[in-house]
Amino acid sequence: MRRIAESTVRRLSLYLSFLEEIEARGVPTTSSEDLARLGGTTSAQVRKDLSFFGSFGKRGLGYSVPELSARLRRILGLGRQWRVCIIGAGKIGAALARYAGFTERGFIVSAVYDSDPSKIGSRWGNVKVRDEASLERDIEAGDYQIAVLAVPADSAQNLADRVVRAGIKGILNFAPVQLTVPNDVALRAVNMAMELEALTFAITNKVD
Amino acid sequence: MRRIAESTVRRLSLYLSFLEEIEARGVPTTSSEDLARLGGTTSAQVRKDLSFFGSFGKRGLGYSVPELSARLRRILGLGRQWRVCIIGAGKIGAALARYAGFTERGFIVSAVYDSDPSKIGSRWGNVKVRDEASLERDIEAGDYQIAVLAVPADSAQNLADRVVRAGIKGILNFAPVQLTVPNDVALRAVNMAMELEALTFAITNKVD
DNA sequence: CTACCTTTGTGAACTAATTCACAAGCTCCC
DNA sequence: GGGAGCTTGTGAATTAGTTCACAAAGGTAG
Numbered sequence A, B: 001m002r003r004i005a006e007s008t009v010r011r012l013s014l015y016l017s018f019l020e021e022i023e024a025r026g027v028p029t030t031s032s033e034d035l036a037r038l039g040g041t042t043s044a045q046v047r048k049d050l051s052f053f054g055s056f057g058k059r060g061l062g063y064s065v066p067e068l069s070a071r072l073r074r075i076l077g078l079g080r081q082w083r084v085c086i087i088g089a090g091k092i093g094a095a096l097a098r099y100a101g102f103t104e105r106g107f108i109v110s111a112v113y114d115s116d117p118s119k120i121g122s123r124w125g126n127v128k129v130r131d132e133a134s135l136e137r138d139i140e141a142g143d144y145q146i147a148v149l150a151v152p153a154d155s156a157q158n159l160a161d162r163v164v165r166a167g168i169k170g171i172l173n174f175a176p177v178q179l180t181v182p183n184d185v186a187l188r189a190v191n192m193a194m195e196l197e198a199l200t201f202a203i204t205n206k207v208d
Numbered sequence C: 001c002t003a004c005c006t007t008t009g010t011g012a013a014c015t016a017a018t019t020c021a022c023a024a025g026c027t028c029c030c
Numbered sequence D: 001g002g003g004a005g006c007t008t009g010t011g012a013a014t015t016a017g018t019t020c021a022c023a024a025a026g027g028t029a030g
Helices: A006-024 A032-039 A043-051 A065-075 A091-098 A132-140 A153-165 A192-204 B006-024 B032-039 B043-051 B065-075 B091-098 B132-140 B153-165 B192-204
Strands: A082-087 A107-114 A127-131 A146-149 A170-173 A186-189 B082-087 B107-114 B127-131 B146-149 B170-173 B186-189
Touching: A006 A032, A006 A043, A006 A065, A006 B192, A032 A043, A082 A091, A082 A132, A082 B192, A091 A107, A091 B091, A107 A132, A127 A132, A132 A153, A146 A153, A146 B192, A153 A170, A170 B192, A186 B192, A192 B006, A192 B082, A192 B146, A192 B170, A192 B186, B006 B032, B006 B043, B006 B065, B032 B043, B082 B091, B082 B132, B091 B107, B107 B132, B127 B132, B132 B153, B146 B153, B153 B170
Parallel strands: A082 A107, A082 A146, A107 A127, A146 A170, A170 A186, B082 B107, B082 B146, B107 B127, B146 B170, B170 B186
Antiparallel strands: none
Protein backbone atom coordinates (compact mmCIF):
# COMPACT_ATOMS: atom_id res chain seq x y z
CA MET A 1 0.00 0.00 0.00
CA ARG A 2 1.13 3.52 -0.77
CA ARG A 3 2.48 5.31 2.27
CA ILE A 4 -0.31 7.07 4.14
CA ALA A 5 0.39 10.43 5.75
CA GLU A 6 0.26 10.63 9.49
CA SER A 7 -2.22 13.50 9.24
CA THR A 8 -4.52 11.28 7.20
CA VAL A 9 -4.50 8.59 9.88
CA ARG A 10 -5.31 11.14 12.58
CA ARG A 11 -8.25 12.35 10.55
CA LEU A 12 -9.55 8.84 9.91
CA SER A 13 -9.54 8.32 13.63
CA LEU A 14 -11.47 11.55 14.04
CA TYR A 15 -14.02 10.61 11.38
CA LEU A 16 -14.54 7.30 13.12
CA SER A 17 -15.34 9.01 16.40
CA PHE A 18 -17.92 11.20 14.64
CA LEU A 19 -19.42 8.22 12.89
CA GLU A 20 -19.77 6.36 16.16
CA GLU A 21 -21.49 9.37 17.66
CA ILE A 22 -24.00 9.76 14.87
CA GLU A 23 -24.45 6.01 14.58
CA ALA A 24 -25.49 6.00 18.25
CA ARG A 25 -28.10 8.64 17.40
CA GLY A 26 -29.44 6.34 14.70
CA VAL A 27 -28.59 8.53 11.72
CA PRO A 28 -28.34 6.18 8.71
CA THR A 29 -26.24 8.19 6.26
CA THR A 30 -23.81 11.07 6.21
CA SER A 31 -21.77 13.04 3.69
CA SER A 32 -18.20 14.18 3.28
CA GLU A 33 -19.55 17.66 3.96
CA ASP A 34 -20.95 16.61 7.37
CA LEU A 35 -17.73 14.88 8.39
CA ALA A 36 -15.72 17.87 7.27
CA ARG A 37 -17.80 20.26 9.33
CA LEU A 38 -17.40 18.13 12.45
CA GLY A 39 -13.68 17.68 11.93
CA GLY A 40 -12.83 21.23 10.98
CA THR A 41 -11.65 20.31 7.50
CA THR A 42 -13.00 20.33 3.96
CA SER A 43 -15.19 17.83 2.18
CA ALA A 44 -12.53 17.34 -0.49
CA GLN A 45 -10.07 16.41 2.23
CA VAL A 46 -12.47 13.83 3.64
CA ARG A 47 -13.05 12.26 0.25
CA LYS A 48 -9.35 12.25 -0.54
CA ASP A 49 -8.53 10.62 2.79
CA LEU A 50 -11.05 7.86 2.17
CA SER A 51 -10.01 7.42 -1.44
CA PHE A 52 -6.63 6.03 -0.39
CA PHE A 53 -8.45 2.95 0.86
CA GLY A 54 -11.24 2.50 -1.63
CA SER A 55 -14.55 3.94 -2.58
CA PHE A 56 -17.13 3.68 0.17
CA GLY A 57 -19.87 6.12 -0.75
CA LYS A 58 -22.75 6.41 -3.17
CA ARG A 59 -22.75 9.43 -5.46
CA GLY A 60 -25.65 11.72 -4.83
CA LEU A 61 -26.34 10.01 -1.53
CA GLY A 62 -23.29 10.00 0.72
CA TYR A 63 -22.04 7.28 3.02
CA SER A 64 -23.85 4.63 5.00
CA VAL A 65 -22.91 5.37 8.60
CA PRO A 66 -22.64 1.76 9.84
CA GLU A 67 -20.80 0.67 6.73
CA LEU A 68 -18.29 3.49 6.74
CA SER A 69 -17.58 3.15 10.43
CA ALA A 70 -17.03 -0.58 10.02
CA ARG A 71 -14.66 0.09 7.14
CA LEU A 72 -12.73 2.69 9.13
CA ARG A 73 -12.46 0.36 12.10
CA ARG A 74 -11.00 -2.26 9.82
CA ILE A 75 -8.62 0.21 8.18
CA LEU A 76 -7.41 1.42 11.56
CA GLY A 77 -6.80 -2.14 12.67
CA LEU A 78 -9.62 -2.14 15.23
CA GLY A 79 -11.19 -5.31 13.87
CA ARG A 80 -9.39 -7.36 16.50
CA GLN A 81 -8.58 -7.23 20.18
CA TRP A 82 -5.39 -5.59 21.27
CA ARG A 83 -3.77 -6.48 24.54
CA VAL A 84 -1.92 -3.66 26.21
CA CYS A 85 0.34 -3.47 29.24
CA ILE A 86 1.27 -0.36 31.12
CA ILE A 87 4.83 -0.08 32.33
CA GLY A 88 5.35 2.08 35.40
CA ALA A 89 2.94 2.17 38.34
CA GLY A 90 3.50 5.84 39.18
CA LYS A 91 1.06 8.73 38.82
CA ILE A 92 0.57 8.44 35.11
CA GLY A 93 0.56 4.67 35.06
CA ALA A 94 -2.13 4.64 37.73
CA ALA A 95 -4.30 7.12 35.89
CA LEU A 96 -3.95 5.16 32.66
CA ALA A 97 -4.71 1.85 34.34
CA ARG A 98 -7.96 3.26 35.67
CA TYR A 99 -8.87 5.07 32.48
CA ALA A 100 -11.97 3.61 30.92
CA GLY A 101 -11.21 4.93 27.45
CA PHE A 102 -9.00 1.98 26.62
CA THR A 103 -11.66 -0.61 27.19
CA GLU A 104 -14.31 1.42 25.40
CA ARG A 105 -12.17 1.33 22.30
CA GLY A 106 -11.49 -2.38 22.57
CA PHE A 107 -8.04 -2.27 24.11
CA ILE A 108 -7.56 -4.75 26.92
CA VAL A 109 -5.34 -3.59 29.75
CA SER A 110 -4.74 -6.41 32.18
CA ALA A 111 -1.51 -5.52 33.95
CA VAL A 112 0.78 -2.76 35.05
CA TYR A 113 4.48 -3.54 35.55
CA ASP A 114 6.73 -1.96 38.13
CA SER A 115 9.95 -2.80 39.92
CA ASP A 116 8.86 -1.45 43.30
CA PRO A 117 8.21 -4.49 45.58
CA SER A 118 5.72 -2.53 47.67
CA LYS A 119 3.47 -2.14 44.64
CA ILE A 120 3.89 -5.57 43.05
CA GLY A 121 0.98 -7.88 43.72
CA SER A 122 -1.64 -5.24 44.39
CA ARG A 123 -4.74 -4.85 42.26
CA TRP A 124 -6.26 -1.71 40.81
CA GLY A 125 -9.72 -2.67 39.72
CA ASN A 126 -9.22 -5.35 37.07
CA VAL A 127 -5.58 -4.54 36.67
CA LYS A 128 -2.80 -6.40 38.48
CA VAL A 129 0.54 -4.86 39.34
CA ARG A 130 3.21 -7.32 38.27
CA ASP A 131 6.95 -7.54 38.64
CA GLU A 132 8.82 -5.76 35.89
CA ALA A 133 11.25 -8.69 35.88
CA SER A 134 8.60 -10.88 34.26
CA LEU A 135 7.89 -8.40 31.46
CA GLU A 136 9.94 -10.22 28.82
CA ARG A 137 8.49 -13.58 29.69
CA ASP A 138 4.91 -12.28 29.48
CA ILE A 139 5.45 -10.47 26.18
CA GLU A 140 7.17 -13.50 24.70
CA ALA A 141 4.18 -15.58 25.81
CA GLY A 142 2.06 -13.31 23.61
CA ASP A 143 0.24 -11.53 26.45
CA TYR A 144 0.59 -8.07 24.88
CA GLN A 145 1.06 -6.48 21.49
CA ILE A 146 1.28 -2.91 22.75
CA ALA A 147 3.20 -1.42 25.68
CA VAL A 148 2.42 1.95 27.23
CA LEU A 149 5.51 3.46 28.81
CA ALA A 150 4.77 5.54 31.87
CA VAL A 151 8.18 5.53 33.51
CA PRO A 152 10.72 8.27 34.31
CA ALA A 153 12.67 9.72 31.40
CA ASP A 154 15.93 8.06 32.34
CA SER A 155 14.64 4.49 32.29
CA ALA A 156 12.35 4.80 29.26
CA GLN A 157 14.88 3.88 26.57
CA ASN A 158 16.07 0.87 28.53
CA LEU A 159 12.52 -0.44 28.97
CA ALA A 160 11.75 0.26 25.33
CA ASP A 161 14.74 -1.84 24.34
CA ARG A 162 13.57 -4.65 26.58
CA VAL A 163 10.01 -4.78 25.26
CA VAL A 164 11.26 -4.50 21.68
CA ARG A 165 13.62 -7.44 22.19
CA ALA A 166 10.75 -9.40 23.66
CA GLY A 167 8.73 -8.81 20.49
CA ILE A 168 6.31 -5.98 21.23
CA LYS A 169 4.64 -4.50 18.13
CA GLY A 170 3.84 -0.97 19.29
CA ILE A 171 4.84 1.49 22.01
CA LEU A 172 2.96 4.50 23.32
CA ASN A 173 5.49 6.60 25.18
CA PHE A 174 4.52 9.05 27.92
CA ALA A 175 8.07 9.67 29.13
CA PRO A 176 9.46 13.04 28.05
CA VAL A 177 12.28 11.62 25.92
CA GLN A 178 12.74 10.80 22.27
CA LEU A 179 12.92 7.02 22.00
CA THR A 180 14.75 5.04 19.35
CA VAL A 181 13.20 1.78 18.18
CA PRO A 182 13.68 -0.41 15.09
CA ASN A 183 11.36 0.75 12.37
CA ASP A 184 9.26 -2.37 12.35
CA VAL A 185 8.01 -1.31 15.80
CA ALA A 186 5.30 1.35 15.81
CA LEU A 187 6.00 4.26 18.13
CA ARG A 188 3.92 7.21 19.25
CA ALA A 189 4.66 9.69 21.98
CA VAL A 190 2.55 11.88 24.19
CA ASN A 191 4.74 14.66 25.47
CA MET A 192 3.08 17.13 27.78
CA ALA A 193 5.95 19.60 27.70
CA MET A 194 5.76 19.68 23.93
CA GLU A 195 2.03 20.33 23.95
CA LEU A 196 2.32 23.08 26.52
CA GLU A 197 5.16 24.68 24.59
CA ALA A 198 3.11 24.58 21.40
CA LEU A 199 0.43 26.47 23.36
CA THR A 200 2.77 29.08 24.77
CA PHE A 201 4.34 29.52 21.36
CA ALA A 202 0.94 30.13 19.81
CA ILE A 203 -0.12 32.51 22.57
CA THR A 204 3.16 34.43 22.47
CA ASN A 205 3.39 34.69 18.68
CA LYS A 206 -0.28 35.28 18.07
CA VAL A 207 -0.93 36.32 14.50
CA ASP A 208 -4.59 37.39 14.77
CA MET B 1 5.71 37.06 11.52
CA ARG B 2 5.34 34.50 8.75
CA ARG B 3 3.19 31.55 9.75
CA ILE B 4 5.30 28.83 11.35
CA ALA B 5 4.43 25.21 10.67
CA GLU B 6 3.24 23.13 13.55
CA SER B 7 5.93 20.55 12.78
CA THR B 8 8.57 23.25 13.15
CA VAL B 9 7.28 24.21 16.60
CA ARG B 10 7.34 20.60 17.73
CA ARG B 11 10.93 20.27 16.59
CA LEU B 12 11.98 23.49 18.33
CA SER B 13 10.57 22.07 21.50
CA LEU B 14 12.55 18.90 20.91
CA TYR B 15 15.77 20.79 20.22
CA LEU B 16 15.27 22.70 23.43
CA SER B 17 15.01 19.53 25.44
CA PHE B 18 18.26 18.25 23.91
CA LEU B 19 19.98 21.54 24.57
CA GLU B 20 18.93 21.47 28.21
CA GLU B 21 20.28 17.97 28.49
CA ILE B 22 23.66 18.77 27.01
CA GLU B 23 23.79 22.09 28.84
CA ALA B 24 23.43 20.16 32.09
CA ARG B 25 26.44 18.07 31.05
CA GLY B 26 28.41 21.27 30.58
CA VAL B 27 28.93 20.96 26.83
CA PRO B 28 29.55 24.52 25.56
CA THR B 29 28.70 24.27 21.86
CA THR B 30 26.78 22.06 19.48
CA SER B 31 26.00 21.86 15.78
CA SER B 32 22.97 21.42 13.57
CA GLU B 33 24.35 17.96 12.86
CA ASP B 34 24.30 17.01 16.56
CA LEU B 35 20.77 18.28 17.06
CA ALA B 36 19.64 16.48 13.94
CA ARG B 37 21.06 13.18 15.12
CA LEU B 38 19.33 13.47 18.50
CA GLY B 39 16.03 14.50 16.96
CA GLY B 40 15.97 12.03 14.10
CA THR B 41 16.04 14.68 11.42
CA THR B 42 18.58 16.33 9.12
CA SER B 43 20.97 19.16 9.78
CA ALA B 44 19.41 21.18 6.97
CA GLN B 45 16.06 20.85 8.70
CA VAL B 46 17.49 22.10 11.97
CA ARG B 47 19.08 25.12 10.31
CA LYS B 48 15.93 25.89 8.35
CA ASP B 49 13.80 25.67 11.50
CA LEU B 50 16.06 28.11 13.32
CA SER B 51 16.35 30.40 10.32
CA PHE B 52 12.69 31.41 10.63
CA PHE B 53 13.61 33.24 13.82
CA GLY B 54 17.06 34.60 13.09
CA SER B 55 20.62 33.53 12.85
CA PHE B 56 21.99 32.10 16.06
CA GLY B 57 25.12 30.21 15.10
CA LYS B 58 28.70 30.89 14.09
CA ARG B 59 29.82 29.49 10.79
CA GLY B 60 32.53 26.91 11.14
CA LEU B 61 31.82 26.63 14.87
CA GLY B 62 28.18 25.80 15.52
CA TYR B 63 25.88 27.10 18.25
CA SER B 64 26.58 28.19 21.80
CA VAL B 65 24.46 25.82 23.90
CA PRO B 66 23.39 28.31 26.59
CA GLU B 67 22.70 31.01 24.04
CA LEU B 68 20.66 28.83 21.71
CA SER B 69 18.63 27.33 24.53
CA ALA B 70 17.87 30.81 25.88
CA ARG B 71 16.80 31.90 22.42
CA LEU B 72 14.57 28.87 21.98
CA ARG B 73 12.99 29.39 25.38
CA ARG B 74 12.19 32.93 24.38
CA ILE B 75 10.83 31.87 20.98
CA LEU B 76 8.61 29.25 22.58
CA GLY B 77 7.27 31.81 25.03
CA LEU B 78 8.96 30.26 28.05
CA GLY B 79 10.58 33.51 29.15
CA ARG B 80 7.75 34.13 31.57
CA GLN B 81 5.68 32.27 34.12
CA TRP B 82 2.48 30.63 32.98
CA ARG B 83 -0.29 29.93 35.42
CA VAL B 84 -2.31 26.85 34.66
CA CYS B 85 -5.49 25.42 36.14
CA ILE B 86 -6.72 21.90 35.73
CA ILE B 87 -10.42 21.40 35.24
CA GLY B 88 -11.78 18.07 36.39
CA ALA B 89 -10.63 16.28 39.53
CA GLY B 90 -11.07 12.77 38.15
CA LYS B 91 -8.39 10.21 37.33
CA ILE B 92 -6.61 12.25 34.73
CA GLY B 93 -6.98 15.54 36.58
CA ALA B 94 -5.46 13.95 39.67
CA ALA B 95 -2.51 12.52 37.77
CA LEU B 96 -1.87 15.85 36.09
CA ALA B 97 -2.13 17.79 39.35
CA ARG B 98 0.55 15.61 40.87
CA TYR B 99 2.72 15.53 37.79
CA ALA B 100 6.02 17.25 38.42
CA GLY B 101 6.73 17.91 34.76
CA PHE B 102 4.67 21.09 34.75
CA THR B 103 6.66 22.78 37.45
CA GLU B 104 9.99 21.67 35.99
CA ARG B 105 9.11 23.49 32.81
CA GLY B 106 8.01 26.66 34.63
CA PHE B 107 4.28 26.10 34.54
CA ILE B 108 2.54 26.88 37.82
CA VAL B 109 -0.43 24.69 38.65
CA SER B 110 -2.15 25.98 41.75
CA ALA B 111 -5.68 24.66 41.52
CA VAL B 112 -7.94 21.95 40.19
CA TYR B 113 -11.62 22.75 39.63
CA ASP B 114 -14.48 20.35 40.05
CA SER B 115 -18.19 20.49 40.70
CA ASP B 116 -18.28 17.55 43.09
CA PRO B 117 -18.83 18.95 46.63
CA SER B 118 -17.08 15.97 48.22
CA LYS B 119 -13.86 16.93 46.47
CA ILE B 120 -14.01 20.70 46.77
CA GLY B 121 -11.81 22.10 49.50
CA SER B 122 -9.36 19.22 49.68
CA ARG B 123 -5.67 19.61 48.91
CA TRP B 124 -3.43 17.47 46.78
CA GLY B 125 0.09 18.52 47.66
CA ASN B 126 0.32 22.18 46.72
CA VAL B 127 -2.81 22.05 44.66
CA LYS B 128 -6.24 23.02 46.02
CA VAL B 129 -9.48 21.61 44.69
CA ARG B 130 -11.83 24.54 44.11
CA ASP B 131 -15.45 24.90 43.15
CA GLU B 132 -16.00 24.93 39.41
CA ALA B 133 -18.55 27.70 39.98
CA SER B 134 -15.74 30.12 40.77
CA LEU B 135 -13.81 29.31 37.59
CA GLU B 136 -14.92 32.39 35.65
CA ARG B 137 -14.25 34.71 38.56
CA ASP B 138 -10.72 33.35 39.03
CA ILE B 139 -9.83 33.48 35.34
CA GLU B 140 -11.21 37.00 35.06
CA ALA B 141 -9.06 37.94 38.04
CA GLY B 142 -6.06 36.85 35.96
CA ASP B 143 -5.23 33.75 37.97
CA TYR B 144 -4.62 31.58 34.89
CA GLN B 145 -3.65 31.94 31.26
CA ILE B 146 -3.94 28.26 30.40
CA ALA B 147 -6.62 25.70 31.27
CA VAL B 148 -6.11 21.95 31.10
CA LEU B 149 -9.39 20.18 30.45
CA ALA B 150 -9.61 16.77 32.10
CA VAL B 151 -13.37 16.30 32.15
CA PRO B 152 -15.73 13.81 30.48
CA ALA B 153 -16.31 14.22 26.75
CA ASP B 154 -19.84 15.51 27.16
CA SER B 155 -19.01 18.46 29.36
CA ALA B 156 -15.76 19.49 27.67
CA GLN B 157 -17.21 21.87 25.07
CA ASN B 158 -19.33 23.60 27.68
CA LEU B 159 -16.35 24.15 29.97
CA ALA B 160 -14.23 25.28 27.06
CA ASP B 161 -16.86 27.89 26.20
CA ARG B 162 -16.88 29.07 29.81
CA VAL B 163 -13.12 29.48 30.12
CA VAL B 164 -12.93 31.15 26.72
CA ARG B 165 -15.62 33.66 27.71
CA ALA B 166 -13.70 34.35 30.90
CA GLY B 167 -10.62 35.22 28.85
CA ILE B 168 -8.36 32.16 28.89
CA LYS B 169 -5.54 32.26 26.32
CA GLY B 170 -4.84 28.56 25.77
CA ILE B 171 -6.50 25.20 26.34
CA LEU B 172 -4.92 21.76 26.56
CA ASN B 173 -7.73 19.28 26.04
CA PHE B 174 -7.58 15.70 27.33
CA ALA B 175 -11.23 14.94 26.68
CA PRO B 176 -11.80 12.71 23.65
CA VAL B 177 -13.77 15.27 21.66
CA GLN B 178 -12.94 17.84 19.04
CA LEU B 179 -13.41 21.26 20.66
CA THR B 180 -14.35 24.46 18.88
CA VAL B 181 -12.82 27.70 20.15
CA PRO B 182 -12.37 31.16 18.63
CA ASN B 183 -9.11 31.31 16.73
CA ASP B 184 -7.49 33.78 19.05
CA VAL B 185 -7.47 31.02 21.68
CA ALA B 186 -4.69 28.46 21.35
CA LEU B 187 -5.88 24.87 21.47
CA ARG B 188 -4.08 21.54 21.64
CA ALA B 189 -5.48 18.13 22.29
CA VAL B 190 -4.10 14.92 23.71
CA ASN B 191 -6.31 12.10 22.54
CA MET B 192 -5.35 8.67 23.70
CA ALA B 193 -7.75 6.87 21.38
CA MET B 194 -6.20 8.66 18.43
CA GLU B 195 -2.67 7.71 19.47
CA LEU B 196 -3.59 4.10 20.00
CA GLU B 197 -5.37 3.96 16.68
CA ALA B 198 -2.33 5.43 14.95
CA LEU B 199 -0.37 2.56 16.52
CA THR B 200 -2.81 -0.14 15.49
CA PHE B 201 -2.98 1.34 12.00
CA ALA B 202 0.79 1.24 11.71
CA ILE B 203 1.02 -2.30 13.07
CA THR B 204 -1.79 -3.55 10.85
CA ASN B 205 -0.61 -1.87 7.66
CA LYS B 206 3.05 -2.44 8.17
CA VAL B 207 4.96 -1.62 5.00
CA ASP B 208 8.36 -3.32 5.34
C1' DC C 1 48.87 36.64 5.64
C1' DT C 2 47.27 32.60 3.37
C1' DA C 3 45.55 28.09 2.75
C1' DC C 4 42.58 24.92 4.53
C1' DC C 5 38.96 23.06 7.29
C1' DT C 6 34.41 23.45 9.25
C1' DT C 7 29.65 24.66 9.70
C1' DT C 8 26.21 28.08 9.05
C1' DG C 9 22.37 30.34 6.44
C1' DT C 10 19.60 30.26 2.48
C1' DG C 11 17.86 30.37 -2.40
C1' DA C 12 16.53 26.71 -5.53
C1' DA C 13 14.83 22.14 -6.42
C1' DC C 14 12.12 18.74 -5.04
C1' DT C 15 8.51 16.11 -2.61
C1' DA C 16 4.31 15.89 -0.04
C1' DA C 17 -0.20 17.44 1.20
C1' DT C 18 -4.26 20.09 0.33
C1' DT C 19 -7.65 22.27 -2.43
C1' DC C 20 -10.01 22.93 -6.75
C1' DA C 21 -13.14 21.73 -10.07
C1' DC C 22 -15.74 18.74 -12.66
C1' DA C 23 -17.26 14.37 -14.92
C1' DA C 24 -19.62 10.37 -13.35
C1' DG C 25 -23.15 8.10 -10.92
C1' DC C 26 -27.16 7.68 -8.06
C1' DT C 27 -32.12 9.12 -6.74
C1' DC C 28 -36.35 11.17 -7.24
C1' DC C 29 -40.07 12.90 -9.61
C1' DC C 30 -42.87 14.06 -13.38
C1' DG D 1 -37.57 7.41 -19.55
C1' DG D 2 -35.52 11.80 -19.14
C1' DG D 3 -34.29 15.86 -16.68
C1' DA D 4 -33.08 18.03 -12.20
C1' DG D 5 -30.56 17.86 -8.15
C1' DC D 6 -27.04 15.91 -5.15
C1' DT D 7 -22.69 14.09 -3.78
C1' DT D 8 -18.88 11.14 -4.76
C1' DG D 9 -14.23 10.13 -6.63
C1' DT D 10 -10.26 11.90 -8.70
C1' DG D 11 -6.89 14.15 -11.96
C1' DA D 12 -4.87 18.78 -12.07
C1' DA D 13 -3.41 22.91 -9.81
C1' DT D 14 -1.83 24.94 -5.89
C1' DT D 15 0.30 25.47 -1.54
C1' DA D 16 3.26 23.81 2.13
C1' DG D 17 7.23 21.50 3.81
C1' DT D 18 11.75 19.28 3.21
C1' DT D 19 16.14 18.50 1.22
C1' DC D 20 19.95 19.93 -1.66
C1' DA D 21 23.88 22.31 -2.52
C1' DC D 22 26.88 25.96 -2.13
C1' DA D 23 28.62 30.66 -1.12
C1' DA D 24 29.88 33.06 3.00
C1' DA D 25 32.10 33.34 7.33
C1' DG D 26 34.65 31.95 11.25
C1' DG D 27 38.71 29.37 13.09
C1' DT D 28 43.38 27.41 13.02
C1' DA D 29 47.95 26.30 11.71
C1' DG D 30 51.94 27.28 9.37
